[in-house]
Amino acid sequence: MKKKLLFIIPSLSAGGAEKSLVNLLSTMDASQYSVDLFMFSDEGLFRNQLPEWVRILPKNTGLHDFQKPLLSSFLSFIKKGKFLLAKSRLQFFLKNQFIQNKGMAEQYSWPYLRNACTTLPDEYDAAIGFLEKSSNYFVVDRVRAKKKIGFIHNDYQQLALDKHIDEPYFRELTSVATVSEECVEVLKEEFPQLKNKFKLVPNIVSSRLIHSLSGEYSIDLHPNEMVSIGRLHSQKGFDLAIEAARILKNKNISFHWSIIGEGSEREFLQQMIDRYQLQHHVSLIGLRDNPYPYIKAAKVFVQSSRYEGKSIAVDEAKILAKPIVLTNFSTAKDQIEHSVNGLIVEMTPEAIAEGIMKYLEDYSFAEKVSAQLASGNFGTEHEIKKFYQLINE
Template sequence: MKNKKKILIRIGSMRHGGAEKVLVTFLKNLPEDKYEIDLLLNLYSGKYLPEIPSWVNVLYLNRGEMITTNRPQDIPKKAFRVIYQGLLKRFPSLLYKFILKNKKYDIEFAAIHGFRDEILDSPLRSSKKIIWIHNDLRKTEFHNYTDDEICRFFGFDKILVISEYIQKDFENLAKTNKERQKIVRIYNPLDTRDILCKSLQPVDIETVGLPIFLSVGTVFPQKGFDRLLKVHKRLLDEGCFHRILIAGDGYDFENLKKLRSELGIENTVELLGFTDNPYPYFKAADFYVLSSRYEGYPTVLFEAVTLQKNIIATEVSGVREMLLEGELGLIVENSEEGIYQGMKKALASPQLFEAYQSRLKNYEMPFNLDNSVKSIMNIIDEL
């Protein structure tokens, strides 16, 4: 195909996070003859690297795994990465000259909110600029954005948001119709057929006749796994016996293992680490628990809905929208006490979840993979 649009996409790495999974799903479902895509990573690492289509050109600033410790032997490499990336961010013309070889892009695309400045400060003034917002910016891992900071996102030509909650936040800050028209809600691409197929694979889970609660996600404080373990201990002490499975890895993994040991719950909590196919665990579990402190639009809940799991979810951004105001699952207060009350209800009165199951069996997703990908393609094509 002649005159392919040239697109630069930026993201930190291809680690096992929700935004990274969504991006690779999007890329895998693009027609390979339509666009010329360069994917620029700050760090060439992550579990999703092998899934990037071969026709996507992958560039990077550094190689190797993410350094999450401050061991003396790691400090020089960590310092070099920070200084090098900081230099290229401060002087973007160096990046575009030496890494990107002065290539002229039609579209520059920040795949997560953290690359706002890198794209807006691009020396390519003629390129159209898109950003994909996956989180509630009021509550992010390292920084809570103010109104003024969020308004800077209106420098983009299109702002893709993944939930009604985030959309309304941006719309409330928009000063003109032109700014309002930049905001587009896009459901995350989710391959339900692939989820259902992968869930059928066998998995070795010890079954001892106890209810199993599953939670899946990158092991960051955001996900609230520490709250989940404390609630688990409290329920065990009350004689409400059950098991916990947590699938995921991240910089807080060792702290979570330490907490499990301190609470004396090693025999009833299994930390599975990262798995590229968590869906058999969904299938084996009795309940799915979202214990997050905040989210943007927790895609994992759609995976739980696809597999018709009994759901308990803290009230964070996107949950009411996804669970139809509590029609498809139990929404609890966003606190340790809320998680405790929800899990206790599940253990004491599991029959209360039969109504959710009935609705889940008849529920049709409000989107499909093809529509989500086509929506983003339309935005790219029209810019």
């Protein structure tokens, strides 16, 4: 009999965790597992990439009404006589409105969102919250399962969350998975009393699929094209990238930089581009269903993040043998060996620009790095065994 699994994630919008989930589900053995997926918002860039055998669960009416705009949601609950939910919707709004740290806002507002979520009807062999905060909380509070597993996809210390909220939830989980050895150690340091719960389950990246998708269409880019991928969020350090682009321009370097992604910082970043008159050098090109032809055609891949768990985009660039400039966030050395298969630089615009110039000006070095990457096997399909062990142990 197939094991029955449930995954929880807020949505399948563009992001590393969302891509990681799609990769994981696409690698799983459908003859051994049946999978339900619950999303708070049934949408996103990766929604159409789900395997057909995954069943998407509908939202209950209360949650549907809760996610309407504030006034519409509030009035809907009042008309239905659901005064507790009306109050919860207002409290949810206030928490998210006035707490500046969005991660903490999600933590503190969960009790109000929870009131709109009913317990799912089925029982599962294992339920997996695939992203920190609400997904993990939902698994504990609104799911019946023999095993309950949480995921943390970032360096926990950098997330700046209230660990006093997470700790009781972690205690209720069978285990908490994260994506790199460094992230495991950080969790053990933050929650020493729970250290046996923390497990390593790396992201799944398919080299065969990425090579295939990279040839799906061709694109004509600048001879010195840089490409970066990620949410337009302070975590990804695109402000540092734009400052680095300004330095390159001032040095009369010929280049163009495509930044693929969307997010809350779009207006801020575009203002930076305009202020520095970089409109012909840096483009925020939005989301792409298939960004791999851009990576394939690029001269350099740049990851300017302030922190990461383990960057899927970097692993994908490695598979396509692209010279990489990577900022020295805490898990960078898990992915790149400096000056061997990439460059790890300080988290400053000057260092990022210097790393890019090293590749552009030293052709033999760029070729050496690319050849080193091409000789490796960076697909991680085999890591599915660690996930199977997690749900079966």
